[in-house]
Amino acid sequence: MDPERADEETTAVRRLFARKRIAMVEGLEALGIRCGEGRLGTFYVWADVSGLHKSLNNADSFFKAGLGRKVVTIPGPFFDVNPGGTHPPMKQLKRWVRFSFGPSEDKITTGLERLGEIIAVSLEG
Numbered sequence: 001m002d003p004e005r006a007d008e009e010t011t012a013v014r015r016l017f018a019r020k021r022i023a024m025v026e027g028l029e030a031l032g033i034r035c036g037e038g039r040l041g042t043f044y045v046w047a048d049v050s051g052l053h054k055s056l057n058n059a060d061s062f063f064k065a066g067l068g069r070k071v072v073t074i075p076g077p078f079f080d081v082n083p084g085g086t087h088p089p090m091k092q093l094k095r096w097v098r099f100s101f102g103p104s105e106d107k108i109t110t111g112l113e114r115l116g117e118i119i120a121v122s123l124e125g
Contacts, residue, residue, distance in 0.1 A: 017101070020108060021045065024101040027112035031119055036096075043102040046076070050095035053122040059097050065122075069114040074098040 001009075024045055025035045034048045049062045056062050059075030066073050076093030101108055 017043070020101040020105055023105060023108055024099055024112075027108070028099065028115075031112070031116055033097075033115075044098050044100045046096050046098055048095050049097050052119060055122045055125070056119065058094050060094070062097055065118050066115065069118055071111045071114045071118075074100075 028035055028045070028047050032051055034051060036046050036048060049059065050057050052062070056065055059077060063073055063075045074097065076096035076098065079098070080093055103111075
């Protein structure tokens, strides 16, 4: 591939993922899910669900509720390199969830809409 063309492709991919990251972060924040500063990865964002209704305010319950609506998130404790919990900062992982913005923009929008429905139902009950 021509180096100039490769640079153009790289720039286009970066713009696409920047747009998807912004959509994910803004969508989560609008749902009351706080995205942490510096918790952005190449294809994912870390967010704190502790401000949600008690039925959804930890990573495990949020994960299970999402599965019921075909939305997959990854609970923070899945990334614990010390599952015994002897490091106090690792205990905070129970409130953190990892969201991927690798899927298409349409799938991100659909996932956020479904999460909004889950949150709305939790507030009714």
